[in-house]
Amino acid sequence: MALDFQHLGALSPSGTLVIAALTIIIFAAYHTLWAHKRGMPPLPPGPPPEPLLGHYRIVPQDAAFKRYAEWAKEYESDVLFFQTFGTKWVVLNSLAAATELLEKRGSSYADRPRFVMFEEMGWSPTLTWLRWGPKYHLHRRVLQPPFTKSRVSKYTAHQRKEAIIFCKGLVDNPNDWLISVRRFSVAIVLQIAYGLKVEGPESQWIRLAEDTANAIGKSGAPASSIMDRFPATRYLPSWLPFMERLRYAHTWRPAIQNLTSLPFEASLKSLASGTDNHSFVHSRMGIFNDNAHSGLPNDFGLEDIKGAAATIVIAGNDTTAATMMLLVLYLMQNPDAQRKAQDEVDRVVGGDRLPTWDDIANLPYTNLILQETYRMNPLSSLGIPHASVADDVYNGMFIPKGTVIYPNVWAMTHDESVYTEPFRFWPERYLSKEQGGNDEPLPVGNFGFGRRICIGRNLAENSLLIVLATMLATVDIDWPLGADGKPTPFEPKWSYRGQATVLPFKASIKSRSAKSKALLDAEVQSSEGGRP
Numbered sequence: 001m002a003l004d005f006q007h008l009g010a011l012s013p014s015g016t017l018v019i020a021a022l023t024i025i026i027f028a029a030y031h032t033l034w035a036h037k038r039g040m041p042p043l044p045p046g047p048p049p050e051p052l053l054g055h056y057r058i059v060p061q062d063a064a065f066k067r068y069a070e071w072a073k074e075y076e077s078d079v080l081f082f083q084t085f086g087t088k089w090v091v092l093n094s095l096a097a098a099t100e101l102l103e104k105r106g107s108s109y110a111d112r113p114r115f116v117m118f119e120e121m122g123w124s125p126t127l128t129w130l131r132w133g134p135k136y137h138l139h140r141r142v143l144q145p146p147f148t149k150s151r152v153s154k155y156t157a158h159q160r161k162e163a164i165i166f167c168k169g170l171v172d173n174p175n176d177w178l179i180s181v182r183r184f185s186v187a188i189v190l191q192i193a194y195g196l197k198v199e200g201p202e203s204q205w206i207r208l209a210e211d212t213a214n215a216i217g218k219s220g221a222p223a224s225s226i227m228d229r230f231p232a233t234r235y236l237p238s239w240l241p242f243m244e245r246l247r248y249a250h251t252w253r254p255a256i257q258n259l260t261s262l263p264f265e266a267s268l269k270s271l272a273s274g275t276d277n278h279s280f281v282h283s284r285m286g287i288f289n290d291n292a293h294s295g296l297p298n299d300f301g302l303e304d305i306k307g308a309a310a311t312i313v314i315a316g317n318d319t320t321a322a323t324m325m326l327l328v329l330y331l332m333q334n335p336d337a338q339r340k341a342q343d344e345v346d347r348v349v350g351g352d353r354l355p356t357w358d359d360i361a362n363l364p365y366t367n368l369i370l371q372e373t374y375r376m377n378p379l380s381s382l383g384i385p386h387a388s389v390a391d392d393v394y395n396g397m398f399i400p401k402g403t404v405i406y407p408n409v410w411a412m413t414h415d416e417s418v419y420t421e422p423f424r425f426w427p428e429r430y431l432s433k434e435q436g437g438n439d440e441p442l443p444v445g446n447f448g449f450g451r452r453i454c455i456g457r458n459l460a461e462n463s464l465l466i467v468l469a470t471m472l473a474t475v476d477i478d479w480p481l482g483a484d485g486k487p488t489p490f491e492p493k494w495s496y497r498g499q500a501t502v503l504p505f506k507a508s509i510k511s512r513s514a515k516s517k518a519l520l521d522a523e524v525q526s527s528e529g530g531r532p
């Protein structure tokens, strides 16, 4: 008989706790006995679990990637095993393991776990969270083609224009540089998904995207809440002390719903008025309406279009903004790298114009600054988890079907056997020894692995490169001024709940020259409707 948890909210607190505890004990005992099949090789090693709770209290909620990397050394294994309440998870701490399992055996590891907490947050069909199956394939087939390397070139004019508006924002309002960052990242994806424009720093779309970024950015590592580990707990009353993630999900639910609905409705309105803005929504609605008129079925229905458009904004906005903040941070902390990159841009572009797309291929050091930024702080330090669809054996270790797989990208990009002084920002490390570098490999994993690799990576990389080149051409970035009027270094603060991001910080941003400022002003002036 299925358990009915719906009525639990009406129970007294002590009754609820007793039922919750009993249910957890039964499930945990059952799954612990089941986890290891007879006759199979041993499970990967890991710290010993606690009775019944397994590893629930052992793995830290914050910055778990660092602890996993330490355990990998302690247990001398790049693959570690954990379990709690019947959920099993494996952490891959080396690129070799991630490449073998997520790339080479990719089809066996292309599922996602169920993101119960995100379900509580009210997401519509979103490629990122969809389980491996027909719905997933349909969404990937629709969303991937517009973002291939060749197809993203159609967005480059828009990206360059926004990069120039961004840098003008930095020069005109340096103290509000974070608003300019948010404006840029929203403007790119909102235009592509819905054909909507961000008219200025006060735009409702910036606020909406900010809310959603907050909702997702601080929601904890994906699939790691008690609800994800043990889905029945979603029906417990949210006032219980250990259900803070459920409270969080309900608090942010309206933000997710607004982001999914409001821009979609605005885009439909502009379509109804007869304007085709060539956005994702307009092109999908064209197909949808044509099919409807011809009496053909629409596999990709209205909810799918709505969910897929929101995916572009949700997946593309905060990731781009967070990487831009890292670029500003690392340029500020590393004046030598900043000067060297500025010299490169000056040499290639000259002082009479701003960088264009043709220049990007001729800016290798600028490109390495971006690569080193990816390596220093992979935003999804533990990736977005995959899940295995079949039993497997790797290096003599058994990985059961249905195991959640976390690639520890941070451990990979800080592996001392690959990167000398991994905590040092040193873009030259990728150059050959003859060029003064150390022949180290470019970082891998920032955009994920295998079948689930980020579909927006080409778009994001283009955004970041044109923004970086334009910043280098037009502004100097330094530590903020202290009370004595001198640049004053400080230790930045970080958040490791959800994405690994640097928290908002102050920087001193100044125009490089009257000429570079005039170039920005002139380009913004001449670009149609461009407003900082």
Ligand code: HEM
Residues within 6 Å of the ligand: 127, 128, 129, 140, 143, 147, 311, 312, 313, 315, 316, 317, 319, 320, 323, 379, 380, 383, 384, 385, 386, 445, 446, 447, 448, 449, 450, 451, 452, 453, 454, 455, 456, 457, 459, 460
């Ligand atoms: C710096 C920017 C970005 C970073 C660091 C980033 C990172 C990631 C990562 C780590 C994943 C998980 C991959 C995996 O499971 O193996 C992912 C998936 C995804 N990304 Fe991005 N991303 C960025 C920008 C974008 C943009 C601009 C878009 C939209 C066009 C986008 C759309 C997606 C989607 C739809 C998925 C889910 C793919 C799937 O599950 O099949 N991302 N991204």
